[in-house]
Amino acid sequence: MLEGKVKAPMKNKRENYQELARQIVEQVGGEENIDNVIHCVTRLRFYLKDPKLPDTEKIKDLDGVMGVALAGGQYQVVVGPAVDDIYKEVMAQLSPSEETASNRQAAGPPEDSTFMEKVGYNFNQFIGIITGSVMPIISILAAAGIIKGLLAVLTATNIVTDMGTAYLIINAMADAVFYFLPVLIGFNAAKRMNGNPVLTAVIGGVIIHPTVLEAANSNMNIFAIGNFAFPFVSYTYSIFPMILAAWLVKNLEDWLKTWVSAYIQAIFIPIVIIGLVSAITLLITGPVLVGFSTTLANGLQSMLDFNAPLFGAVIAAFYQLLVIFGLHWGIVPVYVNDFATLGYSYLSVMISVTIVGQAGAALGVAVKSKKAEVKELGYAGAFSAFCGITEPAIYGINLRFRRPFICASIASAVGGLLAGILGVNMWSIIGSLIGLPSFIDPDNGITANFWYAILVTFVTLALSFGLTYVWGYNDKMEMYKKREKPKNPTKADFSNSSKQQIK
Numbered sequence: 001m002l003e004g005k006v007k008a009p010m011k012n013k014r015e016n017y018q019e020l021a022r023q024i025v026e027q028v029g030g031e032e033n034i035d036n037v038i039h040c041v042t043r044l045r046f047y048l049k050d051p052k053l054p055d056t057e058k059i060k061d062l063d064g065v066m067g068v069a070l071a072g073g074q075y076q077v078v079v080g081p082a083v084d085d086i087y088k089e090v091m092a093q094l095s096p097s098e099e100t101a102s103n104r105q106a107a108g109p110p111e112d113s114t115f116m117e118k119v120g121y122n123f124n125q126f127i128g129i130i131t132g133s134v135m136p137i138i139s140i141l142a143a144a145g146i147i148k149g150l151l152a153v154l155t156a157t158n159i160v161t162d163m164g165t166a167y168l169i170i171n172a173m174a175d176a177v178f179y180f181l182p183v184l185i186g187f188n189a190a191k192r193m194n195g196n197p198v199l200t201a202v203i204g205g206v207i208i209h210p211t212v213l214e215a216a217n218s219n220m221n222i223f224a225i226g227n228f229a230f231p232f233v234s235y236t237y238s239i240f241p242m243i244l245a246a247w248l249v250k251n252l253e254d255w256l257k258t259w260v261s262a263y264i265q266a267i268f269i270p271i272v273i274i275g276l277v278s279a280i281t282l283l284i285t286g287p288v289l290v291g292f293s294t295t296l297a298n299g300l301q302s303m304l305d306f307n308a309p310l311f312g313a314v315i316a317a318f319y320q321l322l323v324i325f326g327l328h329w330g331i332v333p334v335y336v337n338d339f340a341t342l343g344y345s346y347l348s349v350m351i352s353v354t355i356v357g358q359a360g361a362a363l364g365v366a367v368k369s370k371k372a373e374v375k376e377l378g379y380a381g382a383f384s385a386f387c388g389i390t391e392p393a394i395y396g397i398n399l400r401f402r403r404p405f406i407c408a409s410i411a412s413a414v415g416g417l418l419a420g421i422l423g424v425n426m427w428s429i430i431g432s433l434i435g436l437p438s439f440i441d442p443d444n445g446i447t448a449n450f451w452y453a454i455l456v457t458f459v460t461l462a463l464s465f466g467l468t469y470v471w472g473y474n475d476k477m478e479m480y481k482k483r484e485k486p487k488n489p490t491k492a493d494f495s496n497s498s499k500q501q502i503k
Contacts, residue, residue, distance in 0.1 A: 013082075013085070014085075014089075016064070017082065017085050017086050017088075017089045018089045018092075020062060020063070020064045020065075020079070020086060020089070021086055021089035021090040021092070021093050022089075022093055023059075023062055024044065024062065024065070024077055024086075024090065025090060025093045025094065027054055027055045027059045027062075028046055028048060028053070028054040028059070028075060028077075029048060029049075029050060029053035029054055031094050032049075033048050033049050033050055033053050034046055034047070034049075034094060035047040035048065035049055037087070037090060037094070038132050038192070039083050039087040039135075040083070040131075040135045040138075041081075041083065041135075041138065041139065041389055041391075042078055042080050042081060042083050042389055042391040042392075043076045043077060043078050043079065043083060043391075044076070044077040044079060044083060044086065044087060044090060045076050046074060046075040046077070047073065047075075048075050051070060051075055054075060056068050059077060064079055064080075064082075064086070065077060065078065065079055066078040066079065066080055066391060066392065066395035066396065067324075067391075067395045069324065069325055073124025073125060073128055074124075074128065078391050078395055080384075080391060080392050081384065081389060081392070128192070129189060129193060129243060130243060130333050131332065131333070132188065132189070132192035133185050133188045133189040133192060133242075133243055133246075133333075134185070134188070134239065134332055134333050134336055135188075137177065137181075137184050137185075137188065138332065138336075138429065140177050141177055141336070141428075141429045142388070142428060142429045142435070143430075144173070144174050144175070144176070144177045144178065144428070145174075145339075145427060145428020145430060145435075145437075145438050146428060146435070146438065147170065147173055148171075148174035148175075148427065148428065148442045149427065149437030149438055149439075149440040149442065150437055151167070151170050151442070152440045152441065152442045152443070152444075152445045152446075153437070153440060153445060155167065155445065156444075156446060157445075178236065178237050178339075178340070179208070179236050179237075180204075180208065180236075181236065181237055181239065181340065182207055182235050182236070182238055182239075182241070182242045183201045183204035183205055183208070183242075184204075185238075185239050185242040185243065186201050186203060186204040186242035186243075186245055186246050187204070189242060189243045189245075189246035190246040190249060193246055193247060195246055195249055195250030196249055196250070196253055199249055199253070199270060199273060199274075200242070200245060200246045200249045200250075202270075203242070203249065203273075203274065203277050203278055204245070206274070206278045206281075206282075207235040207241070207242075207278070207281055207282060207286060208235050208236050212232060212235075213234055213235075216231070216233055216234040217234065219231070220232050222282060222283060230283050230287070232282075233282075233287050233290050235286060235290070237339070237340035237341070238286075238289075238290060238293065238340055239293070239333060239336060239337055239340055240289040240290075240293055240337075241281055241285055241286045241289045241290065244281075244285050244289065245277055245281050245285070248276075248280060248281075248285075249273055249277055252272070252273055252276065252277065253269060253273060256268075256269050256272060256273075257269070293337050293341050294341050296334070296341075297337055297338050297341040297342050300334070300338065300346075300347060301342070301346070304420070307420075308346070308420035308421070308423065309416075309417045309420035310417075311420060312349075312350050312417055312418075312420030313413045313414070313416045313417040313420065314413075314416075315347070315350040315351075315416055316350045316351075316354050316357070316412040316415055316416025316419075317409050317410075317412060317413035319331075319350065319351055319354045320354050320357075320358060320390060320394065320405075320408070320409065320412070321409075323390060323391070323394060324394065324399070331347075334347065335347045335348045335351070335429070339427075339428075339429060343427065344425050344426060345425075345426055345429075346423075346425060346426070348428075348429060348431065348438075349419050349426045349431075349456075350419065351431060352426065352431025352432060352435060352457075353412050353415035353416050353419055353431075353456060353457075353460050354390070354408075354412040354415075354416075355385055355388060355390050355431050355432040356385070356412075356432055356457050356460045356461050356464070357408040357409065357411045357412035357415060357460050357461075357464045358381075358385050358390040358393045358394055358398060358405075358408045359381075359382045359385030359386050359390075359393060359432065359433075359461065359464075360382075360408065360411060360460065360461040360462070360464025360465040360468065361393070361398050361404035361405065361407050361408035361411075361464045361465070361467075361468045361472060362378045362379075362381035362382040362385060362393035362396070362397045362398060362404065363378065363379070363382040363465055363468075364378075364404065364407070364464065364465040364466070364467075364468030364469040364472060364473065365378040365398075365401065365404055365468060365472070365473045366378025366379045366381075366382060366397075367465075368468075368469050368474070368475075370475055371475060374397070374475075377396040378396075378397050380392060381393030381394075381396045381397050381398070385432060386432055386433040386434060387432065387433075387434045388430050388431060388432045388434055400479045401472070401477055401479060403468070403471065403472040403473060404468045404472045404473055406472070407467035407468040407471065407472040408464050408468070410463075410464075410467060411460050411461075411463040411467060412464070414459065414463055415456050415457075415459060415463075418455075419452075419453075419456045422452040422455070422456065423449075423452075424439065424449060424453050424456055425439070425441075425449050426439055426453075427439070427440070427441065432457075433457070436450075436453065436454065436457070439452075439453035439454075
């Protein structure tokens with residue numbers, strides 16, 4: 001008879017996610033401490049009533065948690081690519097349905113907050129609304145961009161003709177998310193503000209209605225007062241007008257419900273909101289914010305024109321530091337706006353370079369190490385970064401040995417410098433190896449820009465791998481169990497992580 005304990009049966013993935021979700025909710029202070037929770041590609045982003053209540057060290061030590069950051073008014077728990085499944089289990093912990101949970105009301109800043117604390121809170125909420133409006137569709141935008149790049153290749157090689165039905169269908173697949181971007185942004189923004197997503201989406205449908213677009217393309221005016229005209233504006237690919245429209249819908253609906261009889265609310269309120277918000281957007285906020293978007297995109301373009309190599313080197317060297325703090329999502333709307341306004345983005349090229357740099361460092365560690373656990377973490381992190389997601393490489397390997405992260409940042413700076421010198425451009429939001437089709441010009445197919453992008457990618461990858469292999473890692477180095485939280489005097493104080501050497 002065999003002696004010893006019988007090994008417990010392995011849990012399936014859902015059971016693991018349920019347990020992890022339960023522990024995370026418990027350690028952030030329980031359901032009563034959670035105002036709202038959203039997620040991005042790799043992180044659960046909690047809005048907490050008391051950000052000092054979570055036990056950060058216990059959360060960091062949970063199996064499945066890669067790290068914790070506090071930024072933008074959010075308590076961010078990094079869980080990796082399984083974030084969507086874990087998010088669903090977290091929502092199940094909080095309420096019977098995701099819809100109910102999404103309607104939690106923010107508590108606002110404490111009553112005894114100073115003026116600057118209130119300003120900081122409101123600014124964080126504003127940034128949270130912008131990022132929450134864009135985050136849910138980032139992967140869809142990336143997929144659409146790749147489809148557009150592949151369509152350009154098919155057209156350039158005459159496999160598909162631009163007059164055929166295949167082109168028409170594939171082009172619709174690629175363009176749909178951009179064409180209906182105002183509807184999607186408005187829906188997400190309304191959910192983030194606990195407003196009416198469907199009613200807000202209708203406003204998006206109004207401003208991109210074919211007759212409105214036709215009038216805008218014909219340079220028609222809605223009306224004119226003397227020499228001052230109110231022109232029709234094309235809102236496809238736009239972001240900011242619908243975020244403001246969602247805010248207007250939310251506040252106007254809440255106000256109307258306070259005095260309109262319940263018997264007529266279902267009909268009267270949508271009529272008033274569609275009429276007023278559509279008119280305000282078309283006449284005032286839309287043209288102003290479209291002008292702002294164009295100015296922002298042109299401003300970034302001017303910086304690149306001034307000194308693209310320097311700009312590329314600086315952005316590429318430090319961008320992944322923003323990822324550590326969870327602040328990179330504040331930049332995402334900027335380059336999404338580039339795509340919406342210009343159709344391309346040089347800034348996105350610099351970010352793609354940094355992803356490749358982190359992949360090369362993780363791969364260098366994996367290849368050099370003779371430790372099975374380190375090799376597994378390194379290969380997994382590199383593969384994830386090649387697919388456009390750097391957190392597994394950063395939190396699993398590069399930051400835990402420190403030097404690989406430095407090597408990746410140096411290589412990224414060189415890659416950004418080279419991209420600026422060559423003027424590499426990008427037509428889709430996804431980068432790294434999986435995003436190489438993003439460097440294909442949708443109008444002209446494969447041009448020199450594509451080959452320049454491959455050169456920059458190869459140089460960054462080779463340099464990051466080489467630096468890490470030669471200097472950045474050896475098996476005698478100590479692996480930090482969890483990364484040390486960078487000090488930020490304006491945020492809650494988290495204690496430093498403990499170290500653990502893998503033997």
